[in-house]
Amino acid sequence: MISTMSTAYVVLIFTLIVLAAFGTSWLVRRRGGKPIGNGQAIGYVSMAFAFILGLVLSTAIGHYDEARSNAQAEAAKLTAVLGAAKPLPAAQRSVLVSDTICLMQSIITDEWPLMRAGNDDGSPKTNAASERLFQHISALSTSDDRVVRQYGSLFANVLAHGEMRNQRLQDGAPRVPKHVWILLGILSYVVVLFIALNETLPSRRAWVALSALLAVTVIATVAVMNSLDHPYEPGLAIEPYAMEKSLAMVQDYARASGTSATCTT
Secondary structure, X not given: OHHHOOXXXXXXXXXXXXXXXXXXXXHHHHHHOOOOOOHHHHHHHHHHHHHHHHHHHHHHHHHHXXXXXXXXXHHXXXXXXXXXXXXXXXXXXXXXXXXXXXXXXXXXXXXXHHXXXXXXXXXXXXXXXXXXXXXXXXXXXXXXXXXXXXXXXXXXXXXXXXXXXXXXXXXXXXXXXXXXXHHHHHHHHHHHHHHHHHOOOOOHHHHHHHHHHHHHHHHHHHHHHHHHOOOOOOOOOOOOHHHHHHHHHHHHHHHHOOOOOOOOO
16 A cells, blocks of 8 residues: 555655656647647646645654654653652662663664564564563562652553553554545646646757656655655654663663663563
C-alpha cells in the first residue's frame, strides 16, 4: 500500500506519474501544434490540489511533532524514575538504577533500529528490560518508610513510561490514508498535464526547464510529506537523542553515587 511505502517508493511512483503527465502533454501538443487553453480547468484542479497538499502536509507535520514530543517525554519519565529512586536505601536504589540504565540502552540499541525499519511491534529485549524494572519496583520492601514514601511515585513514573513507549511505537505508523495518496497522485497527474498543455513559452528549452522545475517541486514536496508521516524511518528520522541524553544523566549520577553505571543484568 502507498500509505506504508518508504519515501523512495513514493518518490518513484510520483516520478512516473509526472513523467506520464508530461508524456501525454507532449503527444497532445505534437498533434495539435500549439498550446491548449484550459485556464478555468487549471484553476479548479490547482485549488483542489493545493487543498489536498495542505491537508496532507498538516497531518504529516502534526504526526512528526507529536512523535518527537512523546519521545522526549518518554526519556524525561525514565529520568524521573531515577529521581524517585534516590531516597531509597543504597542496595535497592542500585538495582533500580541498573534496571533503568538497561531499559534506556535497550530502547536506543534494540528498539530504535526496529522502528527505523518500520517495525512497530517493539523489541523483546526492551520488553524484558521494562518488565524487570516493574518487577523490582513491585518487590520493594514496604517495611522501610523511605520505600513507602517513594512507592507511589516510582509506580506512577513506570506506568507513565509504559504508556509513552506504546505511543512511541504507534507513532511509527503513518496517519495519511492510502486513499489520500491515491487522490494526490491523480491530482498531480492532472495539474502537471494541464500546465504543460497550457504553457506558451516559445522556446523548447525554456519549456523543458520549466517542466523540470515543476516536476522537481511536486516530487520533492511529496517526498518531504511522506518522510514526515514516517517519523522514525530514514529521511527526516527522529533519533533517540533525548533518550541518549537521559541515559548519560543517569550514568553520571550512578558514577557520582558509587553505583555501577552500566547494565548489570
